Amino acid sequence: MLWSAAIIYSACQRENLIWRRTGGLRLGMExxxxxxxxxxxxxxxxxxxxxxxxxxx
Numbered sequence: 001m002l003w004s005a006a007i008i009y010s011a012c013q014r015e016n017l018i019w020r021r022t023g024g025l026r027l028g029m030e031x032x033x034x035x036x037x038x039x040x041x042x043x044x045x046x047x048x049x050x051x052x053x054x055x056x057x
Contacts, residue, residue, distance in 0.1 A: 006046045
């Protein structure tokens with residue numbers, strides 16, 4: 001479930017649907033609520049995925 005949530009979170013970030021300053025965080029919270037996982041865990045996994053994408057490409 002955590003990986004699924006992180007993939008969706010990451011995809012939303014890439015499409016600029018989640019951003020820190022202007023309310024996009026709400027979508028991140030909805031993803032966390034839907035999957036029943038803490039947002040901090042989803043962000044951590046998504047961050048790891050982002051680092052992997054940039055180093056392996």
